[in-house]
Amino acid sequence: MTRSDVRKEAPRPDVRRGGGREAARAGDRTGSDADHGGHRRPRGRGPRRKHRVLRWSATTLAVLILGTAGAGYLYYRHLNANIQKGERSSGDAKARQAEPNAAGQRPLNILLIGSDSRNSDENVKLGGSRDNRGNPPLGDVQMLIHLSADRKSAAMVSIPRDTRVDIPRCTDPDTGRTYPATNDIINTSLARGGAGCTLATWENLTGVYIDHWMTIDFAGVVRMADAIGGVDVCVRQNVWDHPTAAVPGGSGLKMTAGTRKIKGKQALQWLRTRHAWGSDPMRARAQHMYLNSMLRTLRKQNVFTDTGRLTDLAEAATRSLKVSEEIGTVKKLYDLGMQLKSVPSDRITSLTMPNVEDPKDANHLLPDGAGAAKVWQMLRDDVPFDGKGREAAGKKGKQEATKAPSAPDDRIGVLVQNATGSATLAPVPGRAGAVAGELVRKGFARAAKDTTAGLREGRTVVRYPTAELEGDAQRVAKSLGIPLSSVQRSTDVSGVTLAVGADWRAGASYQHAEPEGDGLPSSADSINGSDSSQCMDVYAPYRW
Known part of the structure; x- marks a missing residue:
């Protein structure tokens, strides 16, 4: 039944005319069956009309609600279908999940991997190196995000891509191919069994149990940067990361000195720049600065009251990320985001693994024995990197x-x-x-x-x-x-x-080092998440 049909069957009386209103009142007072025009009407006509209008209103509302809910459900399914998933661990790893604290909470560890895959036209266009199209991807960005058990602090720890480590035996879950254990730079682990092999490599190196992994490629970085709307970064000198006579390649990043908002392709260039910063560890520092700035930006944006912004972010995130299968739904990713959002910026510490030059190859790095071991120990024992709450965390150890x-x-x-x-x-x-x-x-x-x-x-x-x-x-x-x-x-x-292990090479008793001062070794290049004054120095050949 349409609205016009209802109106034809029971036209609304013109209450603006005084006679209609008075006659209705008179009828109410006398109980007469006559209307104000002298015509008789069936008893109960008014209530039936009212019921029909109510029925129509309820039906229309139900259709609207069901239609909206249906569209929402279909959109939720659409977002879930966007997400690519994979096996959590595809290698031989021995790390064990941490014991819960007194409140039953456990730390949460997520491995973020930036892939250099050039297996699509979009990635080739953004990353260049067309000759590498079709090759197994390398994990050029690897960063562990650690949320403390009480969710009051967080850490972001990077391992430079050229760090030589032991990579365990891994089996590619997609092809079934098994790769033997080897000793190689860590970014090759992604090509030896996918993200699950990189996760197993990290677990064996650090002894830290890693709950989940996420990977993102060049195109994904651009989509996410655009959806966020830009992130502030800073350089102290004009920078242009371009090929030189001595060093080929470069990200193409070109900026003038000062703080600038970057997004899209320029954000990807910032994250990929290495030569202009002088080293791979300094590239990791620039990445930490970008992520800290991004988190501060998202905190300022009230995206949950802006449907368009929220939709853009949801589309970008689900299309850009590949995740371990146990977090492969929109709801679970949202819950992870809310847990990270709950940590104040000044309780987030980012750093690069303490490292030294590889004596076998000056282009490669090695974990700095004592410094790296101390960082891994603090993660395993859930000791905050910023030194706050250290007494309570120390009791756990x-x-x-x-x-x-x-x-x-x-x-x-x-x-x-x-x-x-x-x-x-x-x-x-x-x-x-x-x-x-x-x-x-x-x-x-x-x-x-x-x-x-x-x-x-x-x-x-x-x-x-x-x-x-x-x-x-x-x-x-x-x-x-x-x-x-x-x-x-x-x-x-x-x-x-x-x-x-390698941490106990002499002595009759094991020396379990206790954190001193803020707990971090002096070789750790740490940044506080609330520090917006950070600025990158540009290596001289790349200034303009």
Whole structure:
């Protein structure tokens, strides 16, 4: 029934004429069935008309609501369909999820990977290097976003793309091809089993369990930068990252000195620039400055009251990101964004992994042993990089054993492995025997060394296969001063197994370094998320 049909059946009386209103009142007073024109009308005509109008209104409202909800649902499905998903881990990794705090909360770790893929016309146009079209992508940007268990602080840690590391055995989930373990620069891990292999590489290097990964390519960066509307960045001198007689290539970034708002292709150029900043670690610093500025910009924008802006951001994000499958819905990505948004800017710290030049290749880097180890330890123990709340976080690293051992010390079997080798260090000969001997002296009569060669662990860890042996593993760790955060359940072992890592190459007891000052090593190039004064220096050959 249309609105015009209703009006024809029951025309509204002209109440502007005094007679109509008075006659209606008279009829009400007398109970007469006559209308003001003297014609009779059926009793109850008014109420039936009212009911029809109400029915029409309810029907129309229902159609509008269902139509809107249907469109919303279809749009939600459309956004979900935009998202590409993949396997969380495709490599041999041994990191274990952190234990929850007293409130039942766990830290959240997300690996952000910037791919240099040139497998589309758009990416070739933006990234150049047409000869590389069709080649497996490399992970040229790799950054771990760490949200503390209480969601009061966050950290962003980058590893430069040319850092040489151990890459574990990985299987590409799309092709089924298996790649053997190797030692190579970290950006090649993306080509050896996808983002899941890069995640496994990070876990083995850092000992930090990584919950999710996200990848974004050149075109995705441009879409996101445009959707945000621009981000403020700063250079102290005019910059032009272009080919020179000595160094080919360059991002093409060209800006005048000062603070400038960049978006689209220029934002991509900023994130890709390396030569003009002087090094790969300085490129990571520029990326941190961009992301910090982006987060500050998004905080200022009230996108949730602007449907157009919100739609643009949702479209850009879902079309630009590929994510690990367990967060492959709009709702889950939104929830992650809200958790990051809840952290104040001044509690976000970004830094690049402390590094040193690779003696085998001056173009490559290596983790700076003690400095990098300290950063990874702080992440594992959920110690804030800004030094705030450090006392509470420190208690977690000093927790007491939670399980009773299943047997006396002299009946606990312990296998000790020599895993002291690393990408830069040869294994310490006889290390497994020395630590096993120390355990025997402490009363663990069944401790023995493992003769397997070539094992590598960045940090010392005690593993156990079943819940029944957790107390035994904790007892072994406590006797040697190993923190309980390094006691892990693993299906890779058949009994309590102590892997003596590269962080314990000498001494009878493990030295668990406590954070000092703000906790970060002096070699860490850190930036606070609220610092809007940061500005990049331009390497002299690229000034104009």
